[in-house]
Amino acid sequence: MIITRPRDWERIIANLDEVGATRVFIMGCGQCATVAKTGGEDEVREAAARLEAAGREVTGWAVGEVACHEGGTRLTTRKNAGSLETAEAILVLSCGAGVQTVADARPGTPVFPGLESAFLGNVVRHGVFEERCQMCGECVLDLTAGVCPVTTCPKGLLNGPCGGMWEGRCEVVTDRECTHVLIRRRLEAQGRGGGRGSLAPKDFSKKLKPGAVNLREGRAREGRARGGRDGGSGTTGGEDGR
Amino acid sequence: MSRLREALARGEFVVTGEVAPPRGTDMSGMRGAVETLGPHCHALNVTDNQGATLHLSSLAASRVVLDMGVEPIFQQTCRDRNRLALQSDLLAAHTLGLRNFLAVTGDDPRGGDHPEAKGVFDLDSTQLLEIARGMNEGRDMHGRELTGATDFYLGAAVFPEAEPWDVQLDRALRKVESGAEFFQTQAVFDMDKFARAAEDLRPSGVKLIAGILLLKSPRVIKFINERLAGLMVPEHISARIEAAEDPLAESIALATEQVRELRDLAHGVHIMPLGVDEAVPRILEGAGL
Numbered sequence: 001m002i003i004t005r006p007r008d009w010e011r012i013i014a015n016l017d018e019v020g021a022t023r024v025f026i027m028g029c030g031q032c033a034t035v036a037k038t039g040g041e042d043e044v045r046e047a048a049a050r051l052e053a054a055g056r057e058v059t060g061w062a063v064g065e066v067a068c069h070e071g072g073t074r075l076t077t078r079k080n081a082g083s084l085e086t087a088e089a090i091l092v093l094s095c096g097a098g099v100q101t102v103a104d105a106r107p108g109t110p111v112f113p114g115l116e117s118a119f120l121g122n123v124v125r126h127g128v129f130e131e132r133c134q135m136c137g138e139c140v141l142d143l144t145a146g147v148c149p150v151t152t153c154p155k156g157l158l159n160g161p162c163g164g165m166w167e168g169r170c171e172v173v174t175d176r177e178c179t180h181v182l183i184r185r186r187l188e189a190q191g192r193g194g195g196r197g198s199l200a201p202k203d204f205s206k207k208l209k210p211g212a213v214n215l216r217e218g219r220a221r222e223g224r225a226r227g228g229r230d231g232g233s234g235t236t237g238g239e240d241g242r
Numbered sequence: 243m244s245r246l247r248e249a250l251a252r253g254e255f256v257v258t259g260e261v262a263p264p265r266g267t268d269m270s271g272m273r274g275a276v277e278t279l280g281p282h283c284h285a286l287n288v289t290d291n292q293g294a295t296l297h298l299s300s301l302a303a304s305r306v307v308l309d310m311g312v313e314p315i316f317q318q319t320c321r322d323r324n325r326l327a328l329q330s331d332l333l334a335a336h337t338l339g340l341r342n343f344l345a346v347t348g349d350d351p352r353g354g355d356h357p358e359a360k361g362v363f364d365l366d367s368t369q370l371l372e373i374a375r376g377m378n379e380g381r382d383m384h385g386r387e388l389t390g391a392t393d394f395y396l397g398a399a400v401f402p403e404a405e406p407w408d409v410q411l412d413r414a415l416r417k418v419e420s421g422a423e424f425f426q427t428q429a430v431f432d433m434d435k436f437a438r439a440a441e442d443l444r445p446s447g448v449k450l451i452a453g454i455l456l457l458k459s460p461r462v463i464k465f466i467n468e469r470l471a472g473l474m475v476p477e478h479i480s481a482r483i484e485a486a487e488d489p490l491a492e493s494i495a496l497a498t499e500q501v502r503e504l505r506d507l508a509h510g511v512h513i514m515p516l517g518v519d520e521a522v523p524r525i526l527e528g529a530g531l
Contacts, residue, residue: 154350154352155321155347155348155350155361155363155366156361156363157347157363157366158366158369159366159367159368159369159413159416160366160413161404161409161410161413162347162366162367163346163347163399163400163401163404163428163472164349164472165401165404165409165410165472166404166405166472166473166474167405168405168406168409171350171472172350172352172353178409180409180413181406181409184408184409184412196412197416197419198368198369198372198416198419198420199369200369201325201364201365201369201383202364204364
């Protein structure tokens with residue numbers, strides 16, 4: 001899931017001041033930001049109380065199923081059309097993808113991010129998240145015993161350890177085990193330790209921005225019937241939900 | 243042709259030193275260090291934004307060293323440049339007459355004077371060595387022919403005292419496989435561990451130049467233990483320096499003993515005098531070099 005952090009409140013207030021917004025609508029996210037406890041119902045209510053304490057009027061708020069789903073977010077904005085109409089700005093408590101989805105759904109209204117997007121995180125336990133994958137587009141976990149050096153080595157070295165490893169600990173994040181020691185130990189335990197060559201440099205062309213996947217194009221090429229009107233695969237089908 | 247390579251090939255016990263480019267454009271400090279160290283060393287390393295702090299580039303400073311009649315070891319970290327820039331600078335280094343190249347990973351920017359910088363690490367030092375070897379053979383990293391090859395004596399870093407040693411050794415051997423012909427080591431404090439490293443690396447044929455750090459004061463030891471990544475001065479050594487009436491003289495005596503012991507274990511020594519450059523001739527003379 002996408003891990004978000006609260007954003008500097010002064011900056012949020014400054015954003016609203018810049019456009020002279022006294023009436024604000026707040027959008028949360030029912031998925032990642034709810035689990036991360038940054039943009040669920042509780043946090044949206046909290047933000048509403050803070051805005052009101054700061055002399056703003058909250059015209060309404062909504063926590064849709066998942067903010068980055070374009071069809072779903074359009075539906076949420078339509079359901080809340082009345083209170084959105086009177087809002088001079090929208091504050092979105094979600095990751096940057098959700099903020100942009102709301103901005104697309106309400107292009108005439110200033111939309112501001114209420115959170116900072118941090119990383120793709122594992123849920124270690126309730127409220128504890130760790131970054132384990134960079135979505136680099138060229139997975140090396142087959143060679144590294146299921147431990148990602150691109151993400152969990154602070155330098156992202158494919159061939160390590162670097163010169164700073166000490167007693168098996170990482171030199172940068174000193175309270176954690178060196179990723180490269182962990183990889184080697186696991187490979188050994190699986191009988192895959194010996195004769196491992198160096199890993200080749202990463203192919204960053206596998207991760208060019210902006211990423212896009214369109215399963216419908218593939219289906220069309222294969223001559224199958226196109227999907228329904230649910231917009232369920234996160235594509236940008238123009239007719240969805242209109 | 244690298245004179246360092248030639249000296250090691252002849253079986254000579256080599257001495258390398260280190261100079262830091264300035265944090266600015268005034269070269270007088272670095273020139274002074276080259277003048278002091280140059281006559282006693284086969285080659286001088288020229289550091290690359292050491293400690294992830296801003297300095298004049300190793301490329302330009304290496305040429306200044308060369309122009310002073312001293313052989314430089316051009317260093318590149320993988321921290322500040324992507325693969326295009328690293329290869330481009332290697333071509334430049336060759337045309338500037340540089341013939342020794344040391345590839346290192348580089349300290350993380352978080353520990354430097356620009357902690358908000360993006361650490362590049364597009365390549366790691368093993369991959370950079372592999373590429374540099376290819377360039378010596380006239381190819382870029384994709385195997386495409388270059389109009390003129392480089393001719394570098396390729397070096398890398400190894401940390402003989404880091405545990406677990408098997409992981410360090412594996413990495414060191416991969417660096418040799420990728421083209422490293424000589425190693426310069428982190429500071430050596432434990433001769434038994436150094437002997438273990440020398441023995442394990444001997445079959446690979448790589449030349450091993452042992453690092454000697456001048457522990458000139460208790461303050462420096464404290465700094466090393468608290469701030470320098472992965473380096474720890476053992477208790478018996480720090481106690482010796484702390485108890486000394488003249489810590490600098492004691493550190494010179496210690497370094498002299500270390501060089502003497504390493505003459506039988508290593509192919510050379512790399513002396514890091516931490517600014518007390520005038521101590522280097524005294525250490526070498528004391529060790530009979």
